[in-house]
Amino acid sequence: MSASDDNRTSLDPREALRWASHQLETSGIDSHARDGRILLRHVLDCTEEQLAGGNVAPLLPAQVAALRGLIKRRRQGEPIAYIVGKKEFMALEFAVDRxxxxxxxxxxxxxxxxxxxxxxxxxxxxxxxxxxxxxxxxxxxxxxxxxxxxxxxxxxxxxxxxxxxxxxxxxxxxxxxxxxxxxxxxxxxxxxxxxxxxxxxxxxxxxxxxxxxxxxxxxxxxxxxxxxxxxxxxxxxxxxxxxxxxxxxxxxxxxxxxxxxxxxxxxxxxxxxxxxxxxxxxxxxxxxxxxxxxxxxxxxxxxxxxxxxxxxxx
Ligand SMILES: C[S@@+](CC[C@H](N)C(=O)[O-])C[C@H]1O[C@@H](n2cnc3c(N)ncnc32)[C@H](O)[C@@H]1O
Structure with missing residues:
Protein backbone atom coordinates (compact mmCIF):
# COMPACT_ATOMS: atom_id res chain seq x y z
CA MET A 1 0.00 0.00 0.00
CA SER A 2 1.61 3.28 -1.09
CA ALA A 3 1.14 6.83 0.19
CA SER A 4 -1.40 7.50 -2.55
CA ASP A 5 -3.56 4.51 -1.65
CA ASP A 6 -5.63 6.52 0.83
CA ASN A 7 -7.19 8.21 -2.19
CA ARG A 8 -8.14 5.04 -4.02
CA THR A 9 -11.79 4.20 -4.00
CA SER A 10 -11.34 0.97 -2.08
CA LEU A 11 -8.75 -1.54 -0.86
CA ASP A 12 -9.00 -5.30 -0.81
CA PRO A 13 -9.00 -6.55 2.84
CA ARG A 14 -6.39 -9.23 2.05
CA GLU A 15 -4.07 -6.57 0.69
CA ALA A 16 -4.75 -4.39 3.75
CA LEU A 17 -3.93 -7.35 5.99
CA ARG A 18 -0.62 -8.03 4.26
CA TRP A 19 0.31 -4.36 4.47
CA ALA A 20 -0.64 -4.06 8.15
CA SER A 21 1.27 -7.20 9.14
CA HIS A 22 4.33 -6.11 7.17
CA GLN A 23 4.33 -2.63 8.75
CA LEU A 24 4.22 -4.12 12.24
CA GLU A 25 6.84 -6.76 11.43
CA THR A 26 9.31 -4.14 10.23
CA SER A 27 8.82 -2.37 13.58
CA GLY A 28 9.92 -5.53 15.38
CA ILE A 29 6.48 -6.50 16.69
CA ASP A 30 6.48 -10.28 17.13
CA SER A 31 2.70 -10.58 17.10
CA HIS A 32 2.48 -8.64 13.81
CA ALA A 33 0.11 -11.04 12.02
CA ARG A 34 -2.30 -11.29 14.94
CA ASP A 35 -2.17 -7.55 15.73
CA GLY A 36 -2.71 -6.67 12.06
CA ARG A 37 -5.85 -8.82 11.98
CA ILE A 38 -7.20 -7.31 15.21
CA LEU A 39 -6.68 -3.76 13.97
CA LEU A 40 -8.20 -4.50 10.58
CA ARG A 41 -11.21 -6.15 12.22
CA HIS A 42 -11.58 -3.10 14.42
CA VAL A 43 -11.61 -0.76 11.42
CA LEU A 44 -14.02 -2.99 9.49
CA ASP A 45 -16.13 -3.70 12.56
CA CYS A 46 -16.28 -7.36 11.59
CA THR A 47 -15.70 -10.72 13.27
CA GLU A 48 -12.71 -13.02 12.74
CA GLU A 49 -15.04 -15.47 10.98
CA GLN A 50 -16.16 -12.81 8.51
CA LEU A 51 -12.57 -11.71 7.85
CA ALA A 52 -11.23 -15.25 7.51
CA GLY A 53 -14.13 -16.21 5.24
CA GLY A 54 -13.41 -13.29 2.90
CA ASN A 55 -16.87 -12.08 3.77
CA VAL A 56 -16.11 -8.35 4.11
CA ALA A 57 -16.38 -5.44 1.72
CA PRO A 58 -13.26 -3.62 0.49
CA LEU A 59 -11.99 -0.82 2.72
CA LEU A 60 -13.31 2.64 1.93
CA PRO A 61 -10.76 5.49 1.82
CA ALA A 62 -11.72 6.64 5.32
CA GLN A 63 -11.16 3.09 6.60
CA VAL A 64 -7.76 2.94 4.94
CA ALA A 65 -6.83 6.21 6.66
CA ALA A 66 -8.15 4.87 10.00
CA LEU A 67 -6.12 1.67 9.63
CA ARG A 68 -3.00 3.71 8.91
CA GLY A 69 -3.57 5.68 12.13
CA LEU A 70 -4.00 2.53 14.22
CA ILE A 71 -0.93 0.86 12.73
CA LYS A 72 1.10 3.97 13.50
CA ARG A 73 0.01 3.84 17.15
CA ARG A 74 0.90 0.16 17.42
CA ARG A 75 4.29 0.78 15.79
CA GLN A 76 4.92 3.35 18.52
CA GLY A 77 4.41 0.63 21.10
CA GLU A 78 0.87 1.33 22.26
CA PRO A 79 -0.79 -1.90 23.45
CA ILE A 80 -3.51 -3.33 21.20
CA ALA A 81 -6.06 -3.21 24.03
CA TYR A 82 -5.72 0.57 24.39
CA ILE A 83 -5.90 1.07 20.62
CA VAL A 84 -9.14 -0.89 20.23
CA GLY A 85 -10.36 0.26 23.67
CA LYS A 86 -11.29 -3.14 25.03
CA LYS A 87 -9.98 -6.35 26.58
CA GLU A 88 -11.64 -9.68 27.31
CA PHE A 89 -11.45 -10.95 30.88
CA MET A 90 -13.44 -13.83 32.40
CA ALA A 91 -15.34 -14.10 29.09
CA LEU A 92 -16.58 -10.52 29.51
CA GLU A 93 -15.56 -7.49 27.48
CA PHE A 94 -14.06 -4.58 29.41
CA ALA A 95 -13.50 -1.05 28.20
CA VAL A 96 -9.89 -0.04 28.82
CA ASP A 97 -7.78 3.01 28.14
CA ARG A 98 -4.58 4.52 29.46
C1 LIG B 1 -2.08 -3.94 39.28
S1 LIG B 1 -3.35 -2.75 39.12
C2 LIG B 1 -4.78 -3.82 39.20
C3 LIG B 1 -5.96 -3.32 38.42
C4 LIG B 1 -7.09 -4.34 38.30
N1 LIG B 1 -7.57 -4.73 39.62
C5 LIG B 1 -6.65 -5.55 37.52
O1 LIG B 1 -6.35 -6.57 38.15
O2 LIG B 1 -6.60 -5.48 36.30
C6 LIG B 1 -3.31 -1.95 40.69
C7 LIG B 1 -4.37 -0.92 40.94
O3 LIG B 1 -4.18 -0.44 42.27
C8 LIG B 1 -4.40 0.95 42.29
N2 LIG B 1 -3.67 1.51 43.44
C9 LIG B 1 -2.37 1.89 43.52
N3 LIG B 1 -2.11 2.35 44.76
C10 LIG B 1 -3.26 2.25 45.48
C11 LIG B 1 -3.62 2.57 46.82
N4 LIG B 1 -2.74 3.10 47.68
N5 LIG B 1 -4.89 2.33 47.20
C12 LIG B 1 -5.80 1.81 46.35
N6 LIG B 1 -5.51 1.48 45.06
C13 LIG B 1 -4.25 1.71 44.64
C14 LIG B 1 -3.93 1.45 40.95
O4 LIG B 1 -4.53 2.69 40.63
C15 LIG B 1 -4.37 0.29 40.04
O5 LIG B 1 -5.66 0.52 39.52
Missing amino acids: RVLIPRPETELLVEKALDLFACDGEDDRVPQESPRLNEVSRPLIADIGTGSGAIAVSIAKYLPHAIVYATDIASEALAVARKNAAAHGVAERLVLLQGSYLQALPQAVHMVVCNPPYIPQGEIPGLDRDVREFEPRIALTGGSDGLDAYRRLFAELPASLLPGGIGLFEIGFDMAAPLRKLAARRLPGAHCEVFQDLAGFDRILQVSQVAPTGRSE
Missing part, protein backbone atom coordinates in the same frame (compact mmCIF):
# COMPACT_ATOMS: atom_id res chain seq x y z
CA ARG A 99 -6.21 5.37 32.79
CA VAL A 100 -6.18 1.70 33.81
CA LEU A 101 -4.01 -1.40 33.76
CA ILE A 102 -4.96 -3.85 31.01
CA PRO A 103 -6.42 -6.89 32.82
CA ARG A 104 -4.09 -9.89 32.52
CA PRO A 105 -5.18 -13.49 31.84
CA GLU A 106 -3.37 -14.74 34.96
CA THR A 107 -5.56 -12.48 37.11
CA GLU A 108 -8.54 -14.62 36.11
CA LEU A 109 -7.20 -17.17 38.59
CA LEU A 110 -7.87 -14.68 41.39
CA VAL A 111 -11.50 -14.38 40.32
CA GLU A 112 -11.87 -18.12 39.87
CA LYS A 113 -10.53 -18.72 43.40
CA ALA A 114 -12.96 -16.16 44.78
CA LEU A 115 -15.90 -17.75 42.95
CA ASP A 116 -14.83 -21.23 44.10
CA LEU A 117 -14.85 -20.12 47.72
CA PHE A 118 -18.44 -18.98 47.30
CA ALA A 119 -19.20 -22.24 45.44
CA CYS A 120 -19.77 -20.74 42.08
CA ASP A 121 -18.07 -22.09 38.93
CA GLY A 122 -18.21 -18.89 36.92
CA GLU A 123 -21.43 -19.79 35.14
CA ASP A 124 -23.81 -18.97 37.98
CA ASP A 125 -24.21 -22.69 38.76
CA ARG A 126 -23.61 -23.85 42.27
CA VAL A 127 -21.02 -26.57 42.64
CA PRO A 128 -20.19 -28.62 45.71
CA GLN A 129 -17.08 -27.54 47.60
CA GLU A 130 -15.16 -28.60 50.65
CA SER A 131 -14.94 -25.32 52.56
CA PRO A 132 -18.50 -24.74 53.70
CA ARG A 133 -18.31 -21.41 55.49
CA LEU A 134 -18.41 -18.82 52.75
CA ASN A 135 -20.87 -20.67 50.54
CA GLU A 136 -23.40 -20.51 53.36
CA VAL A 137 -23.34 -16.72 53.30
CA SER A 138 -26.57 -15.52 51.73
CA ARG A 139 -25.31 -12.02 50.94
CA PRO A 140 -21.54 -12.10 50.41
CA LEU A 141 -19.71 -8.82 50.92
CA ILE A 142 -16.60 -8.72 48.79
CA ALA A 143 -14.03 -5.94 48.35
CA ASP A 144 -11.80 -5.58 45.28
CA ILE A 145 -8.96 -3.27 46.25
CA GLY A 146 -7.21 -1.34 43.48
CA THR A 147 -9.98 -2.13 41.04
CA GLY A 148 -8.54 -0.36 37.97
CA SER A 149 -10.85 -1.18 35.05
CA GLY A 150 -13.12 -3.03 37.48
CA ALA A 151 -12.28 -6.34 35.77
CA ILE A 152 -12.13 -8.32 39.03
CA ALA A 153 -15.01 -6.58 40.79
CA VAL A 154 -17.37 -6.63 37.81
CA SER A 155 -16.61 -10.30 37.03
CA ILE A 156 -17.30 -11.29 40.63
CA ALA A 157 -20.52 -9.27 40.70
CA LYS A 158 -21.58 -10.78 37.38
CA TYR A 159 -20.91 -14.41 38.34
CA LEU A 160 -22.03 -14.07 41.96
CA PRO A 161 -25.41 -12.42 41.51
CA HIS A 162 -26.16 -12.43 45.25
CA ALA A 163 -22.98 -10.55 46.21
CA ILE A 164 -22.40 -6.90 47.10
CA VAL A 165 -19.03 -5.79 45.82
CA TYR A 166 -17.01 -2.80 46.99
CA ALA A 167 -14.43 -1.67 44.44
CA THR A 168 -11.82 0.81 45.60
CA ASP A 169 -8.98 2.64 43.92
CA ILE A 170 -6.81 5.56 44.84
CA ALA A 171 -7.09 6.90 41.29
CA SER A 172 -10.37 8.66 40.47
CA GLU A 173 -9.68 8.30 36.75
CA ALA A 174 -9.53 4.51 37.13
CA LEU A 175 -12.84 4.53 39.00
CA ALA A 176 -14.45 6.33 36.04
CA VAL A 177 -13.48 3.39 33.80
CA ALA A 178 -14.69 0.86 36.38
CA ARG A 179 -18.01 2.72 36.59
CA LYS A 180 -18.48 2.43 32.84
CA ASN A 181 -17.73 -1.30 32.93
CA ALA A 182 -20.06 -1.93 35.87
CA ALA A 183 -22.88 -0.22 33.97
CA ALA A 184 -22.10 -2.06 30.72
CA HIS A 185 -22.39 -5.42 32.52
CA GLY A 186 -25.52 -4.53 34.46
CA VAL A 187 -23.99 -4.82 37.93
CA ALA A 188 -23.79 -1.13 38.90
CA GLU A 189 -26.51 -1.53 41.54
CA ARG A 190 -24.48 -4.12 43.47
CA LEU A 191 -21.06 -2.60 42.92
CA VAL A 192 -20.06 0.30 45.14
CA LEU A 193 -17.12 2.35 43.85
CA LEU A 194 -15.00 4.09 46.47
CA GLN A 195 -11.93 6.28 46.21
CA GLY A 196 -9.27 5.76 48.84
CA SER A 197 -6.06 4.06 49.78
CA TYR A 198 -6.19 0.28 50.05
CA LEU A 199 -8.70 -0.86 52.70
CA GLN A 200 -9.27 2.58 54.21
CA ALA A 201 -12.21 3.39 51.95
CA LEU A 202 -14.30 0.38 52.99
CA PRO A 203 -17.44 1.36 54.92
CA GLN A 204 -17.73 -2.03 56.65
CA ALA A 205 -15.90 -5.30 57.20
CA VAL A 206 -16.36 -7.89 54.43
CA HIS A 207 -16.29 -11.64 53.91
CA MET A 208 -13.53 -11.45 51.33
CA VAL A 209 -10.85 -9.01 50.24
CA VAL A 210 -9.41 -9.59 46.77
CA CYS A 211 -6.57 -7.51 45.44
CA ASN A 212 -4.17 -7.44 42.54
CA PRO A 213 -1.90 -4.69 43.88
CA PRO A 214 0.98 -2.93 42.17
CA TYR A 215 3.87 -5.32 42.90
CA ILE A 216 6.72 -4.64 40.50
CA PRO A 217 9.93 -3.63 42.31
CA GLN A 218 10.89 -0.07 41.40
CA GLY A 219 14.26 -1.17 39.98
CA GLU A 220 12.58 -3.52 37.48
CA ILE A 221 10.45 -0.80 35.85
CA PRO A 222 13.12 0.28 33.31
CA GLY A 223 13.44 -3.34 32.12
CA LEU A 224 9.72 -3.83 31.44
CA ASP A 225 8.42 -4.18 27.89
CA ARG A 226 7.91 -0.81 26.27
CA ASP A 227 4.14 -1.45 25.93
CA VAL A 228 3.90 -1.69 29.70
CA ARG A 229 6.58 0.79 30.75
CA GLU A 230 5.49 3.68 28.57
CA PHE A 231 1.74 3.18 28.39
CA GLU A 232 0.30 1.57 31.52
CA PRO A 233 -0.26 3.76 34.60
CA ARG A 234 2.83 3.77 36.79
CA ILE A 235 0.67 3.79 39.91
CA ALA A 236 -0.75 0.42 38.81
CA LEU A 237 2.70 -1.14 38.53
CA THR A 238 5.14 0.02 41.18
CA GLY A 239 5.27 -1.74 44.51
CA GLY A 240 8.18 0.13 46.07
CA SER A 241 11.80 -0.97 46.27
CA ASP A 242 11.08 -4.67 46.86
CA GLY A 243 7.57 -4.81 45.33
CA LEU A 244 5.99 -5.56 48.71
CA ASP A 245 4.85 -2.09 49.84
CA ALA A 246 1.19 -2.72 49.01
CA TYR A 247 1.12 -6.04 50.87
CA ARG A 248 2.58 -4.38 53.97
CA ARG A 249 -0.35 -1.98 53.97
CA LEU A 250 -2.90 -4.62 53.06
CA PHE A 251 -1.79 -7.02 55.79
CA ALA A 252 -1.76 -4.22 58.35
CA GLU A 253 -5.32 -3.22 57.46
CA LEU A 254 -6.75 -6.71 56.85
CA PRO A 255 -7.72 -7.70 60.42
CA ALA A 256 -10.02 -4.72 60.76
CA SER A 257 -11.53 -5.23 57.32
CA LEU A 258 -12.52 -8.91 57.45
CA LEU A 259 -15.57 -10.39 59.10
CA PRO A 260 -14.91 -13.49 61.26
CA GLY A 261 -14.00 -16.38 58.92
CA GLY A 262 -13.18 -13.92 56.16
CA ILE A 263 -10.51 -14.51 53.55
CA GLY A 264 -7.92 -12.39 51.77
CA LEU A 265 -6.95 -13.33 48.21
CA PHE A 266 -3.96 -11.57 46.68
CA GLU A 267 -2.24 -11.79 43.34
CA ILE A 268 1.52 -12.06 43.89
CA GLY A 269 4.73 -12.00 41.85
CA PHE A 270 6.22 -15.40 40.92
CA ASP A 271 9.03 -14.97 43.51
CA MET A 272 7.03 -13.44 46.35
CA ALA A 273 5.53 -16.43 48.14
CA ALA A 274 8.35 -16.84 50.66
CA PRO A 275 8.72 -13.14 51.63
CA LEU A 276 4.96 -12.77 51.85
CA ARG A 277 4.60 -15.82 54.09
CA LYS A 278 7.18 -14.24 56.37
CA LEU A 279 5.43 -10.89 56.27
CA ALA A 280 2.10 -12.56 57.05
CA ALA A 281 3.63 -14.45 59.98
CA ARG A 282 4.77 -11.12 61.45
CA ARG A 283 1.75 -8.94 60.64
CA LEU A 284 -1.02 -11.55 60.85
CA PRO A 285 0.03 -13.95 63.61
CA GLY A 286 -1.99 -17.16 63.55
CA ALA A 287 -3.26 -16.63 60.02
CA HIS A 288 -3.13 -19.52 57.56
CA CYS A 289 -1.43 -18.89 54.18
CA GLU A 290 -1.85 -20.96 51.05
CA VAL A 291 -0.19 -20.30 47.68
CA PHE A 292 -1.64 -21.33 44.32
CA GLN A 293 0.13 -21.56 40.97
CA ASP A 294 -1.02 -20.24 37.60
CA LEU A 295 -1.24 -22.30 34.42
CA ALA A 296 2.44 -21.67 33.73
CA GLY A 297 3.31 -23.19 37.13
CA PHE A 298 4.31 -19.89 38.77
CA ASP A 299 3.21 -18.91 42.25
CA ARG A 300 0.39 -16.45 41.59
CA ILE A 301 -2.21 -16.32 44.36
CA LEU A 302 -1.82 -16.00 48.12
CA GLN A 303 -4.86 -16.95 50.16
CA VAL A 304 -4.90 -15.75 53.75
CA SER A 305 -7.47 -17.18 56.16
CA GLN A 306 -8.00 -17.50 59.91
CA VAL A 307 -7.12 -13.84 60.35
CA ALA A 308 -7.88 -12.73 63.88
CA PRO A 309 -10.35 -9.85 63.44
CA THR A 310 -9.61 -6.72 65.42
CA GLY A 311 -12.87 -4.93 64.81
CA ARG A 312 -13.18 -1.57 63.10
CA SER A 313 -12.23 1.61 64.81
CA GLU A 314 -14.99 3.89 63.49
